Amino acid sequence: MTSEWWRTAAIYQIYPRSFADANGDGMGDLAGITSRLGDLQDLGIDAIWLSPFYTSPQRDAGYDVADYCDVDPRFGNLADFDAMLAEAHARGIRVIIDLVPNHSSDEHAWFQAALAGSAGSAERARYLFREGRGPAGDEPPNNWESVFGGPAWTRVVEPDGSPGQWYLHLFDSSQPDFDWTNEEVREEFRRILRFWLDRGVDGFRVDVAHGMVKADGLPDYTPPAEGGSMGGAGGVPGAVPPDEAGVPLEPEISDEGDGAPYWGQDGVHEIYRDWRALLDEYPGERILAAEAWVDPLPRVAKWVRSDEMHQAFNFAYLETPWDAAALRRVIDASLDAFGAVGAPSTWVLSNHDVVRHATRLSVTEANPQGHGLGPRSKGLPEYAPGLRRARAATALMLALPGSSYLYQGEELGLPEVIHLPDDARQDPTWFRTDGERYGRDGCRVPIPWEGAEPSYGFGPTDAAWLPQPAEWASLARDAQRGIPGSTLSLYRDALRLRREHALGAGTLEWLPGFPDSVVALRNGPVVVVANTGTSPVELPAGDVLLASGPLDGRTLPHDTTAWLRA
Template sequence: MTSEWWRTAAIYQIYPRSFADANGDGMGDLAGITSRLEELQYLGIDAIWLSPFYTSPQRDAGYDVADYCDVDPRFGTLADFDDMVAEARARGIRVIIDLVPNHSSDEHEWFQAALAAPAGSAERARYLFRDGRGPAGDEPPNNWESVFGGPAWTRVVEPDGTPGQWYLHLFDSSQPDFDWTNEDVREEFRRILRFWLDRGVDGFRVDVAHGMIKADGLPDYTPPAEGGSMGGGASAASGVALEPEISTEPGDSAPYWGQDGVHDIYRDWRKLLDEYPGERILAAEAWVDPLPRVAKWVRPDEMHQAFNFAYLETPWNGPALRKVIDASLDAFGAVGAPSTWVLSNHDVVRHATRLSVTEANPQGHGLGARSKGLPAYEPGLRRARAATSLMLALPGSSYLYQGEELGLPEVIDLPDEAREDPTWFRTNGERYGRDGCRVPLPWEGSAPSYGFGPTDASWLPQPAQWAELARDRQRGVEGSTLELYRAALALRREHDLGSGTLEWLPGYPDSVVALRNGAVIVVANTGDTPVELPAGDVLLASEALTGRSLPADTTVWLAA
């Protein structure tokens, strides 16, 4: 009998660049993470997930990997990694790391060998090299666009100096896609998995888990203009208060997303992980639609979890929330998997801002000074606190993104010259990209770089607002966002809400989400009009209450 810890875990995402900087160079590192694990233990999470820290030229913040089995010197050493895992384990915290199998960096030794080798060589067969179209081969092999904007193909100059083949990169041109029909690629990633499992990691979050396999023939495809950059539904991470359709029918699938062949890869990986003790897990970043299709990634012989992006993309709207919660529990439950719940991560606008934006904002576009429909901070935070209080009461596993427990908003006013996201450059500033959710964290309000590091250095500039939101200004302060998260996580564990069963409560207006999970009643008011609370002692409230009235944009937990 195993605990299956992953079914109910609260997992905290660490973006290493921006979490904590131990050496003062302005970029976070592994030693910084180790130094702050005490604070995460205080918060009450079960596991951490680290975004990439591998050797990388950092063209895409580490998602361009040059060496999958070493630590980039910016972040430390393998010894630092081992120390971090040991300290986390001593505090009862499991460690999940990011794996980036869709593409490598163009500085990876395999790609450098491919550039030096001729067309048709074994070296090029590990990537997706193709001849161009047109009489001289000077047109790309198809019309695919990069997730970051611009064409998804780049032409190489052959060793003899002549224009040559094209290679596919669904992301930046520095991120060539692997050809996953090649057995060399599959065996190499088995080696990589074993390397980190042998070092004690508890699992992998798999980047672009709906990619890797491309449709035969690489046919032309034009995605819908309103769609998010990573695929999935067309509703696309907006705060607009509309009720989206939660489809149960498959839509038009891009030939580079969600191809059936990916499932053979994950069945192979699952067998490998199952050889190791301690319930090592695979978690899928799979931006596909609809939810029953996402559930294919977590069938019993594949991955353990898949991020619930349908939930993340749902606006703060009662009918829409009830619909996506039902659809999630049905779809994942049908394959025996837990639903996951998530509101923020390193690729989307922070939900303290996003849920109150009044104009459409497709995933990946980001927000900046010219964006429309931007909310004020306080109303946005109020809605975010209510949304998190609802999310943490749901059965299944929850993911939290670093800084959301402080109520951090998206940083809108980053100067143009500070931006680093490839999206900003590849769209000539048309899309702001994801830098606004990646600004380094504030730990101490009066310290240099607000405690991010021992100096004022910070790879992205921190706003003055960070001083009042710093962790030391919120720790132990009743009503602070940090203490709200801590209380919710403690109650979630005490009442075993992660393994509970949801029951909807009747008798409320459409704008109210009311449910029972075991011994806890949860009432969330997404509307403008206060509603009367049922009987029961208040266990948690996202805002201060007056009497038994639940105001707008507030969630409360009651003893059933």
């Protein structure tokens, strides 16, 4: 493994409950992950990132943590984790785990002690408890709204039965926010970091890394009407409105923030400098990766200065439509912003919080982040055109210098599952908005491995915590393995060529002489041409190394990307 591996790594996100189920209960688990690591080694990734597997009541799919230093029995136990980690390392795969420091579960021992305590107690000081407004204190302390809809404050009943203080929860009411001005909170997370580093993990993806610190006084704030109300899983600050044709415009890339008093406060950087110093005590280049939903890119780069995190997710790129001008602009801005602080740019198209890009890139109506898609959504695409565009977008992304993140199942071309029964949905967004927003369940459906097996090979039984659609059979891994032209083969070939030609460590050069609808670049010995328009274009000279779809001789059709040997 090379020095500073994280600068060029292809990192594969595993959503544990939906990846592989070893015991047949319908919920993925750590033993299931271990059993499928050979497939990921064959795919050609460098590291895996695991979404939370900690002890949790699972009201927000594990992002409500009740014990940060143990495994939820649904997923196994610490011995299962150690076995998975050892197997991954034996296969040359590094392991990054999720850390959720903005909030805990309301079942965490600290919050239960806070409920049993009194106003002003040390137990309540670990969280953000405040007195209510109004004569009887029956109004929330401020007007903030939850990412998942509704108010961001819940009033508690005091031990004597009287209505009492309110606590802040930027997400679900079962996820109270920590007070990061409290040194006891900071020391507890140092302990948690050391617990997992001592077990051998290679780093942490930090959930809501733009949160944690709130503006002094917790002032009222009303988000801009045209943007997402919050950040993180439920909305993107500055979410991009559509143009008159319903096509999303490219995100803003200026150097101004949105001013929300709960996101991107300067105090978060002190926390990450402290964590970076702690990680640097350990051998083997352990890393921190930020989930920081902040605008614009120069602000995101502040999370990855040399003494803070190693990486930050490039959500500006994820949000960019399939449009050549917008793509060139965001790629340039990304390389400039991250390069200015000596960090690699990251590239990502899908994760557990967004509509899968095999669907999202072809939606023709506005679909704000976190709202999800369902049967009543407008602008839904057909599968085949959506997949064609998604394959082209992935081929472009994997040719860019820096580190790339892949989300489980995208290598199979999985679309968003739109037609989930209402009674099967589990995302808090669905319930807190009374079904107005579908939420994120559609990208979290258990993935298929063997088309003819129960639950399509997800587990040994038909059980699956979210229902799988019938079309999963034809998209299963065994139906694509070794098949030329399959999406799985495309990903495998792209990752191999990316590694062989050191594209992650390369330098991008734009190529002139192409139509405005084409993204054309050179990265080392590879020329990349992506046609985002409707008309075919002629390819330049050079042997074709990779194509996201069939070519017509030397002609590149619409929604297709090709790699050529320069």
